[in-house]
Amino acid sequence: MLLLEVISGERLPKPDKGKMRFHKIANVNKALDFICSKGVKLVSIGAEEIVDGNGKMTLGMIWTIILRFAIQDISVEETSAKEGLLLWCQRKTAPYRNVNVQNFHISWKDGLALCALIHRHRPDLIDYSKLRKDDPIGNLNTAFEVAEKFLDIPKMLDAEDIVNTPKPDEKAIMTYVSCFYHAFAGAEQAETAANRICKVLAVNQENEKLMEEYEKLASELLEWIRRTIPWLENRVAEQTMRSMQQKLEDFRDYRRIHKPPRVQEKCQLEINFNTLQTKLRLSNRPAFMPSEGKMVSDIANAWKGLEQVEKGYEEWLLTEIRRLERLDHLAEKFKQKCSMHESWTGGREDLLSQKDYESASLMEIRALMRKHEAFESDLAAHQDRVEQIAAIAQELNELDYHDAATVNARCQGICDQWDNLGTLTQKRRDSLERVEKLWETIDQLYLEFAKRAAPFNNWMDGAMEDLQDMFIVHSIEEIQSLITAHDQFKATLPEADKERMATMGIHNEILKIAQTYGIKLSGINPYTNLSPQDISNKWDAVKHLVPLRDQMLQEEVARQQANERLRRQFAAQANIIGPWIQTKMEEISHVSVDIAGSLEEQMNSLKQYEQNIINYKSNIDKLEGDHQLSQESLIFDNKHTNYTMEHVRVGWEQLLTTIARTINEVENQILTRDAKGISQEQLNEFRASFNHFDRKRNGMMDPDDFRACLISMGYDLGEVEFARIMTLVDPNNTGVVTFQAFIDFMTRETAETDTAEQVMASFKILASDKNYITVDELRRELPPEQAEYCISRMTRFIGTDCPTGALDYISFSSALYGESDL
Numbered sequence: 001m002l003l004l005e006v007i008s009g010e011r012l013p014k015p016d017k018g019k020m021r022f023h024k025i026a027n028v029n030k031a032l033d034f035i036c037s038k039g040v041k042l043v044s045i046g047a048e049e050i051v052d053g054n055g056k057m058t059l060g061m062i063w064t065i066i067l068r069f070a071i072q073d074i075s076v077e078e079t080s081a082k083e084g085l086l087l088w089c090q091r092k093t094a095p096y097r098n099v100n101v102q103n104f105h106i107s108w109k110d111g112l113a114l115c116a117l118i119h120r121h122r123p124d125l126i127d128y129s130k131l132r133k134d135d136p137i138g139n140l141n142t143a144f145e146v147a148e149k150f151l152d153i154p155k156m157l158d159a160e161d162i163v164n165t166p167k168p169d170e171k172a173i174m175t176y177v178s179c180f181y182h183a184f185a186g187a188e189q190a191e192t193a194a195n196r197i198c199k200v201l202a203v204n205q206e207n208e209k210l211m212e213e214y215e216k217l218a219s220e221l222l223e224w225i226r227r228t229i230p231w232l233e234n235r236v237a238e239q240t241m242r243s244m245q246q247k248l249e250d251f252r253d254y255r256r257i258h259k260p261p262r263v264q265e266k267c268q269l270e271i272n273f274n275t276l277q278t279k280l281r282l283s284n285r286p287a288f289m290p291s292e293g294k295m296v297s298d299i300a301n302a303w304k305g306l307e308q309v310e311k312g313y314e315e316w317l318l319t320e321i322r323r324l325e326r327l328d329h330l331a332e333k334f335k336q337k338c339s340m341h342e343s344w345t346g347g348r349e350d351l352l353s354q355k356d357y358e359s360a361s362l363m364e365i366r367a368l369m370r371k372h373e374a375f376e377s378d379l380a381a382h383q384d385r386v387e388q389i390a391a392i393a394q395e396l397n398e399l400d401y402h403d404a405a406t407v408n409a410r411c412q413g414i415c416d417q418w419d420n421l422g423t424l425t426q427k428r429r430d431s432l433e434r435v436e437k438l439w440e441t442i443d444q445l446y447l448e449f450a451k452r453a454a455p456f457n458n459w460m461d462g463a464m465e466d467l468q469d470m471f472i473v474h475s476i477e478e479i480q481s482l483i484t485a486h487d488q489f490k491a492t493l494p495e496a497d498k499e500r501m502a503t504m505g506i507h508n509e510i511l512k513i514a515q516t517y518g519i520k521l522s523g524i525n526p527y528t529n530l531s532p533q534d535i536s537n538k539w540d541a542v543k544h545l546v547p548l549r550d551q552m553l554q555e556e557v558a559r560q561q562a563n564e565r566l567r568r569q570f571a572a573q574a575n576i577i578g579p580w581i582q583t584k585m586e587e588i589s590h591v592s593v594d595i596a597g598s599l600e601e602q603m604n605s606l607k608q609y610e611q612n613i614i615n616y617k618s619n620i621d622k623l624e625g626d627h628q629l630s631q632e633s634l635i636f637d638n639k640h641t642n643y644t645m646e647h648v649r650v651g652w653e654q655l656l657t658t659i660a661r662t663i664n665e666v667e668n669q670i671l672t673r674d675a676k677g678i679s680q681e682q683l684n685e686f687r688a689s690f691n692h693f694d695r696k697r698n699g700m701m702d703p704d705d706f707r708a709c710l711i712s713m714g715y716d717l718g719e720v721e722f723a724r725i726m727t728l729v730d731p732n733n734t735g736v737v738t739f740q741a742f743i744d745f746m747t748r749e750t751a752e753t754d755t756a757e758q759v760m761a762s763f764k765i766l767a768s769d770k771n772y773i774t775v776d777e778l779r780r781e782l783p784p785e786q787a788e789y790c791i792s793r794m795t796r797f798i799g800t801d802c803p804t805g806a807l808d809y810i811s812f813s814s815a816l817y818g819e820s821d822l
Contacts, residue, residue: 024051085174088181089113092120098133104174105167111139111159117177118146121184125150136163153179203283210276211288217269218294224262225302228254232306232313239402241324248317266303270296327401334392338410341385345417348375352424357432362439362446363526369432376425386418442513443526449506450527456499457530460538463489467545474637476560483553490546500539507532563635570626571640577619578643581651584613588658598680599670606666610659620652665740672747686746689713690739700736709742756813763809772797772806 013030016023028050086101093099096116101107108114110133119128125146131139140159147153156176162168238244273296276288290296357368393411397404466489473479514521525531588609627645630638638644673683693701693709701709703726710717710725717725728748729741766781767773773794778787793815794807 021051082174085178085181089117089177092117096120096128104170104177108173108177109162109168110136111141111143114143114147114177114180115139117180117184118143118151122150147180147183151180151183153183203279204285207276207279207283207285207288210272210279214269214272214276214288215291215294217265217272218290218299221262221265221269221299222294222302225306229306229309232309235313235316237320238324241321241328244317244321244324248321251314251317266299269299327396327399330392330396330399331401331403331407334389334396334407337385337389337392338414341382341389341414344382345421348421349417349424352421352428355431357435359520359522360435361522361524361526362436362443365432365436365439369436372425372428372432376429379421379425386414389414438519442510442519442521445506445510445513446525447527449503449510450525450530452499452503452506453528453530453535456496456503457535457538459496460535460542463542464538464545467542467549471556473556473560474563474635476557476564479553479556479560483557486549486553493543493546497539500535503535504532563630563633566626566630566633566635567638567640570623570630571638571643573619573623573626574641574643574645574648577623577648578641578651580616581648581655584609584655585651585658588655588662599666599673599683603663603666603670606659606663610663613655613659620648623648668740669743672743683743686743687739690742700738701742702736703730706737706742756816759813759816760810763813767809771799771810772802773809774803775805775807778807 012034015027015030025048032045082104086104089101093101093113093116096112096119098110099112099116101113112131112133115126115128115131119126126142131142137159140157140162144155144157144159148155153176156179157172162173238247273288273290279285280287357365360368389411393407396407401407471482473482510521513519588606624645669683673680689709689712690701693705693712695702695705706726706729707717707722710722725745729737729745763773764770766777768777775791778790781787782790790809790812791807794809794812797806797808799806
């Protein structure tokens with residue numbers, strides 16, 4: 001009962017004083033009744049068991065009392081007592097390293113969690129930075145001693161028991177930790193109370209600050225309005241547009257720069273006032289009452305008055321600017337028209353006073369006259385501008401323009417200058433018309449000179465070009481044609497000299513007229529760039545080029561005669577060598593057909609032909625020498641022969657190739673005969689059959705002739721069989737069958753030969769009747785060279801139940817006879 005009074009803080013009924021069993025049972029029942037009155041359900045716990053010393057029941061009751069009075073009241077964020085206590089421990093120890101509270105047993109074994117709780121609330125009692133996780137007993141004892149000494153928490157636990165127990169008793173640790181919660185709860189309540197007071201004071205201070213800011217802003221805004229209204233009410237007009245525009249610019253600066261911040265201040269003032277009133281209402285404070293004249297309504301009225309004055313000032317500014325703008329427009333228009341007129345008339349008086357016509361030609365006189373007529377038209381067009389200038393000046397005077405004196409002086413100067421321009425214009429026209437008549441006669445003579453000088457100059461240019469023209473000829477006839485044309489040109493020279501004299505006479509007449517009437521000639525004919533001196537110089541050049549042309553033509557005659565001799569020399573040899581090569585080609589093409597006897601006799605005969613051809617090579621070399629001389633002399637054609645050196649070279653190379661090929665065919669026939677065991681009589685028979693069906697006598701048979709030849713020899717041919725035979729004798733599909741192909745086919749048909757099947761059967765014997773053969777079997781049964789040849793060309797055998805490295809001899813055998821892609 002004493003325990004309950006201490007732990008609950010309440011008084012229990014007075015206990016019985018006796019020491020008898022029933023006294024003890026009565027006292028225990030009083031304690032149990034008090035526990036039940038606090039809402040604790042006691043299951044299977046009776047007073048008799050407690051009095052009889054039942055340890056399990058006694059400990060259960062003690063834990064129930066601790067849970068109810070020490071732990072149950074703990075609540076964090078509406079959680080249960082245990083969860084609330086755990087959450088409180090987690091929050092307090094969260095910032096500490098090596099501390100992770102998840103339960104009330106193993107999370108407390110290293111003692112760091114208890115030390116963290118103490119340090120969090122009383123950092124002066126423990127230096128947490130010196131604690132080590134590997135010293136749990138030291139950490140626990142430190143926590144127990146500090147708690148007992150400074151926090152009045154008795155030492156309920158033993159450090160060694162906690163450390164040495166795999167899972168410490170959860171209820172014991174929870175009970176001990178709850179003591180820390182109750183020990184620090186009072187400090188937290190004081191902290192909460194202090195926070196509440198600070199919050200209330202902070203709200204009050206903030207409200208007072210908002211009141212002061214409102215008063216200050218209101219005073220400043222009202223003062224600004226008071227200063228601004230007199231400036232806007234000033235309506236004194238300026239004399240110049242620039243001054244009025246400056247007033248407008250100042251007003252725009254007021255609108256753009258000065259007023260917007262005040263608009264924002266007014267808005268902010270209203271916002272602050274409303275915010276302040278709301279905060280006062282929410283915090284149960286009385287409403288704010290600004291100083292007299294600084295109410296929101298007072299500021300709104302002052303602002304309204306400002307805007308009315310501002311509107312009137314803007315309208316007055318625009319009206320004054322439009323009035324001055326009209327005056328400035330007229331003044332600027334006057335200045336612009338005067339400037340344009342003065343710019344146009346600048347230098348005109350000097351131009352009209354010039355006497356440039358005195359040394360001008362007729363064309364220049366006429367150009368000056370046209371130019372003067374254009375000026376007169378332009379002068380008449382500018383009359384309207386002068387009248388406009390006078391009208392504007394009169395209007396400015398009527399409007400009492402402040403600078404009217406300057407306008408009148410400028411207008412008078414323009415009018416005086418205009419009258420002078422009219423007088424000078426008429427005087428210049430009279431002078432130009434008089435000089436123009438004097439030049440018309442001279443101009444007619446200039447024109448006549450130009451008409452006769454131009455074609456004569458063109459004739460001389462053509463003559464000089466022809467006399468200096470480079471020519472290329474390739475025959476005597478062509479150079480003779482050039483000589484004839486040159487002789488015809490020389491016959492025209494006397495008539496050309498007469499034309500030259502007539503043209504020069506016109507120029508002399510011009511000089512005579514100019515001297516008689518004292519006219520200054522410019523020395524340039526306006527109708528032509530040709531001068532009399534140009535005509536004389538070109539005529540002298542033509543006479544100088546004529547003998548030079550004669551010499552060049554004679555030198556070319558001599559060169560063409562030498563070229564003709566070279567042509568005849570080459571043609572004489574080419575006309576002999578060309579037919580000789582053609583005859584030898586025909587002889588060789590028939591020699592294999594016409595020669596009788598054995599193949600060795602044919603070979604000897606062909607060798608003799610070959611030697612004769614080789615001996616003829618000296619004639620080809622001599623012809624090459626003559627051809628080189630012709631090329632060095634740039635001779636590229638020869639009408640004396642149809643044979644060119646290229647024809648001869650090609651024919652000679654074909655002749656050498658043909659004799660070599662014919663000899664090779666006979667050699668192949670000898671090899672075929674010896675390899676296949678064919679007799680000379682069989683070869684002669686094959687030759688006779690081939691020659692009989694070689695209708696073109698060119699050593700080749702067409703497919704139709706080849707078919708007829710096979711039928712005559714007893715072959716029964718169908719289309720498929722004949723097509724197969726043609727692939728053998730004509731694998732390249734040339735459309736003809738040569739004698740060598742015919743011999744190869746006939747020898748295969750008449751002689752015994754090895755086949756792919758026979759080679760496969762031989763490999764199968766070496767492979768012991770298997771479909772593959774190994775490398776060891778090849779090297780054991782065949783000579784080394786043949787074995788390595790087979791190993792390098794045989795492909796890997798593809799199949800099951802075969803050793804690694806097995807080779808495919810079947811595809812290899814087929815490839816030997818052209819029956820696969822190996």
